[in-house]
Amino acid sequence: MSVGRVSTRTHITELLGIDHPIVQGPFGGGYSTVRLAAAVSNGGGLGSYGAHVLAPSGIAATVAEIKARTARPFAVNLWIPQPGERELTMTESEFATHLGRLRPYLDRLGLPDPQFPASFGQDFEQQVDALLEARPPVFSFVMGIPPGNVLAEARRRGIVTLGTATTVDEAVALDEAGVDAVVASGADAGGHRGAFLRPMEESLVGTFSLVPQVVDAVSVPVVAAGGIADGRGITAALALGADAVQIGTGFLATDESGASPAHKRALHSPQARVTVLTSAVSGRQARTIANRFVRDMARHEGDLPPYPVQGALTEPIRRAAVERGLPDYLNLWAGQAAPLTRPRTAQEYLAALVEEIRPRV
Numbered sequence: 001m002s003v004g005r006v007s008t009r010t011h012i013t014e015l016l017g018i019d020h021p022i023v024q025g026p027f028g029g030g031y032s033t034v035r036l037a038a039a040v041s042n043g044g045g046l047g048s049y050g051a052h053v054l055a056p057s058g059i060a061a062t063v064a065e066i067k068a069r070t071a072r073p074f075a076v077n078l079w080i081p082q083p084g085e086r087e088l089t090m091t092e093s094e095f096a097t098h099l100g101r102l103r104p105y106l107d108r109l110g111l112p113d114p115q116f117p118a119s120f121g122q123d124f125e126q127q128v129d130a131l132l133e134a135r136p137p138v139f140s141f142v143m144g145i146p147p148g149n150v151l152a153e154a155r156r157r158g159i160v161t162l163g164t165a166t167t168v169d170e171a172v173a174l175d176e177a178g179v180d181a182v183v184a185s186g187a188d189a190g191g192h193r194g195a196f197l198r199p200m201e202e203s204l205v206g207t208f209s210l211v212p213q214v215v216d217a218v219s220v221p222v223v224a225a226g227g228i229a230d231g232r233g234i235t236a237a238l239a240l241g242a243d244a245v246q247i248g249t250g251f252l253a254t255d256e257s258g259a260s261p262a263h264k265r266a267l268h269s270p271q272a273r274v275t276v277l278t279s280a281v282s283g284r285q286a287r288t289i290a291n292r293f294v295r296d297m298a299r300h301e302g303d304l305p306p307y308p309v310q311g312a313l314t315e316p317i318r319r320a321a322v323e324r325g326l327p328d329y330l331n332l333w334a335g336q337a338a339p340l341t342r343p344r345t346a347q348e349y350l351a352a353l354v355e356e357i358r359p360r361v
Contacts (some may be wrong), residue, residue: 008357011221012243015180016138016160017073019044020354021238023162023183023223024346025248026050026077026140027191027257031333034062036256038069039346044354047072048140052079055122056130063134073137075162080144080196081124082307090309092116098305102313105293105329109320114313121308138162142185142194145177152178162223166195166203168213173197175218183246184214188227190249190335192286193277200277200285208240215241229337231356238357247353249334253341254349260322263332264343266291272338281318281331283310289338292328293317 010021024040026032026048037047049066051059059076066074095116106113128146131139132153139154140162154161155178163179165171171182185194186207195203205213207226215222224237225246237245252259253267266272266289276290280297284307288294297304304310314331321329344352 008354008359010238010243012181012223015221016046018046020350021244022046022234022350022353023075023225023244023246024048024251025189025191025225025246026075027248027252027259027333028052028077028079029331031252031258033256033258034065034069036251036254036258036346037066037074039256040251040350041066041070041072041074043347043350044072045350046075046138048075048077048138050077051127051131052077053122054127056126059127059130060134063131063136066136073160075138075140076131076134076136077140077142078124078127078131080141080146082143082196085121085307088306088309090305094305095309095313098309098313101300101303102317105317109317109324109326109329111316111320114316117312132157132159135159140164140183142192144196145174145179148177164194164225165214166193166210167197167205168210168217170195170197170203171214171218171222175220179220181221181223181243182214182218183223183225184210184242185246186210186224186226187287188336189225190252190275190287190338191333192282192284208236211237211242212240227335227337229335229340231353233337234353234357249338250341250349250353251346252333253338254344254346256346260325260330262322262325262327263330266327266330266332267334267338267341268343270339272334272341275334275336275338279304279307279310281311281314283307286331286333287335289332289334291330291332293330 022045028050032050040047138160142164161179163174164183187204211224221243224242229250
């Protein structure tokens with residue numbers, strides 16, 4: 001399918017040292033794989049690895065593994081802690097109350113109650129120190145802006161920084177902080193929302209409304225993300241002024257991603273035509289295919305504990321769902337372009353995207 005004549009050499013390809021204006025979206029929670037990141041980078045795009053759940057030693061090891069598989073640029077992604085998140089405390093009694101809400105699902109799956117965790121989540125300062133020490137070619141991040149000294153140290157070490165914005169104001173804040181490029185992530189995107197200046201409900205701007213506004217507002221290159229899965233979406237994003245696109249769900253559907261077989265089948269099914277925003281899985285709003293668990297938990301949205309407590313509570317349910325192939329209990333992260341995906345390798349998918357946007361003479 002040929003969709004137009006667009007230049008595939010942009011400010012982003014020069015900045016990142018890649019051949020094609022295509023960034024693979026980073027996935028957290030085990031969905032990223034070294035194989036996927038390396039395959040995309042070796043194909044001339046920018047492979048990415050979502051490392052927010054990794055311990056510092058795991059970040060160092062992952063960067064080393066990717067470097068062993070590709071000599072091309074790639075990105076490692078972290079989540080910026082939200083205000084109050086690191087000070088989060090919870091009593092065992094409060095934990096038990098939230099656990100009670102999930103007990104019907106645990107009982108239905110024959111699972112024991114999860115234990116009260118000794119701590120919640122990873123230490124961001126230790127994670128970012130490990131990332132800087134490992135020196136991936138690109139440091140991408142979501143849900144905020146790293147401290148100024150982190151951005152300065154990344155620059156000193158030759159690490160390109162790629163910050164994510166869900167609104168124009170967030171993009172301006174990232175630009176003023178000195179990031180090298182901004183990802184304009186529309187409400188169409190799958191997975192967790194990254195709003196950090198205003199509530200998520202006030203930050204739901206569609207990709208193709210957001211991109212031209214961000215392009216006009218910032219001085220750095222812009223990457224369009226959300227609802228893009230084929231050459232038509234890439235062509236449209238570039239026509240609106242973006243220098244590249246970031247594609248998440250399309251690469252999540254490929255053979256090399258860490259998504260389970262049941263998740264990938266759901267992405268390619270009519271079920272993927274309906275996605276919703278929910279905090280039932282992790283405690284943070286994320287776009288997912290609507291399934292039994294998400295619909296059942298919708299009535300509790302106002303009572304759920306925050307991230308990462310809810311994620312710790314639902315982890316046994318999600319793990320069992322993966323092992324048993326039960327899509328009704330999975331977190332089926334998906335963007336609104338999921339119905340455009342189909343089964344194939346990352347190399348095949350990237351090659352098809354490049355062919356669809358290749359200039360015709």
